[in-house]
Amino acid sequence: MDVFDGLPDAIIVDILNKVGDVRTLLRCSSLSKRFNSLVPQSESLSLRLDQFVTTESQPGSPVSNSFQSSLYKSFQGCISRFSKPAKPITIKNLSPDIPSKILSKFARVKKLEVVLPGGDASLEKAAAVKWKAGYGKTLETCTVLAFRSASTVCSPSPAYSENESDAEFVNGLKTRVEWTISALIAASTRHFLMSQVVKEHEEMESLVIHDKEGEGTVVMGTEGLREFRKSEAAREGVDERVEKNRSVVPSVRMSMRHAPSLKLKSGICLESATLVIVRPSEGYSDIGDDELATEAFAGNCMYGEAVVALLKCKKNALEMNSF
Numbered sequence: 001m002d003v004f005d006g007l008p009d010a011i012i013v014d015i016l017n018k019v020g021d022v023r024t025l026l027r028c029s030s031l032s033k034r035f036n037s038l039v040p041q042s043e044s045l046s047l048r049l050d051q052f053v054t055t056e057s058q059p060g061s062p063v064s065n066s067f068q069s070s071l072y073k074s075f076q077g078c079i080s081r082f083s084k085p086a087k088p089i090t091i092k093n094l095s096p097d098i099p100s101k102i103l104s105k106f107a108r109v110k111k112l113e114v115v116l117p118g119g120d121a122s123l124e125k126a127a128a129v130k131w132k133a134g135y136g137k138t139l140e141t142c143t144v145l146a147f148r149s150a151s152t153v154c155s156p157s158p159a160y161s162e163n164e165s166d167a168e169f170v171n172g173l174k175t176r177v178e179w180t181i182s183a184l185i186a187a188s189t190r191h192f193l194m195s196q197v198v199k200e201h202e203e204m205e206s207l208v209i210h211d212k213e214g215e216g217t218v219v220m221g222t223e224g225l226r227e228f229r230k231s232e233a234a235r236e237g238v239d240e241r242v243e244k245n246r247s248v249v250p251s252v253r254m255s256m257r258h259a260p261s262l263k264l265k266s267g268i269c270l271e272s273a274t275l276v277i278v279r280p281s282e283g284y285s286d287i288g289d290d291e292l293a294t295e296a297f298a299g300n301c302m303y304g305e306a307v308v309a310l311l312k313c314k315k316n317a318l319e320m321n322s323f
Contacts, residue, residue: 050117096196119215133187136224137231148272275310
């Protein structure tokens with residue numbers, strides 16, 4: 001007798017939830033009729049899109065034909081399909097139908113983590129950006145930390161410097177705004193990518209979308225997911241997408257702080273370090289901005305330290321129209 005067969009279904013589902021990885025779970029569904037019936041009950045999933053979509057997959061097709069057929073082939077067939085290395089893909093080329101099709105087998109998704117193949121913010125060479133955005137029916141908050149370069153060569157003494165001319169400030173402002181817009185576009189692209197999944201999986205309570213390079217993260221909690229579904233139902237048939245691959249960014253107000261040269265305790269110097277906290281103009285309030293920025297980069301020593309230092313800098317307020 002197979003002792004594993006003696007385990008109750010509830011324990012098997014709990015084990016599957018600990019596994020989480022969608023690719024592995026889809027393999028398990030091919031093992032037996034029992035697994036085929038229990039895998040769809042998995043509630044906690046992790047979806048790595050670069051494992052399912054390759055550069056040969058066309059934007060118009062939800063998944064490649066070979067992947068569609070592999071779901072119904074034998075376990076050996078699945079191994080042969082999944083053993084092929086995935087090629088890099090461009091996030092903007094992905095359709096919401098792709099994650100929707102992959103997750104269609106799962107009926108009780110409550111927690112979903114989506115890992116994208118790479119960052120999608122457009123930056124100049126050597127520049128770096130980290131961002132975290134909270135979404136409901138639209139953007140709720142976005143915290144952006146960026147810098148032009150990092151090195152061990154830095155101006156002496158103070159942790160940060162604000163000694164720059166008006167001309168330097170204006171020239172730098174254009175770059176800082178471009179960084180912010182790039183991060184907002186990346187966030188709205190990810191939000192739109194998962195829109196179909198959010199509408200179809202009504203039991204979902206938590207959605208986190210990030211890339212394996214650690215560039216940016218989109219978070220949707222229970223209230224945000226519920227708000228999004230209600231708004232989508234109310235405006236069904238109305239297309240508010242821009243360029244057909246991202247959600248609309250609402251009119252926002254930005255709280256921007258920067259330092260031409262920011263020296264960290266580790267000795268690393270960040271050039272043109274910038275911290276931007278973005279909130280929708282409607283019902284705007286900057287209460288809790290400091291806590292929001294600190295929480296966004298908690299657990300990352302260098303970026304966390306940079307945030308603490310930048311919060312001491314002079315704050316500049318800007319407004320941006322919807323786009």
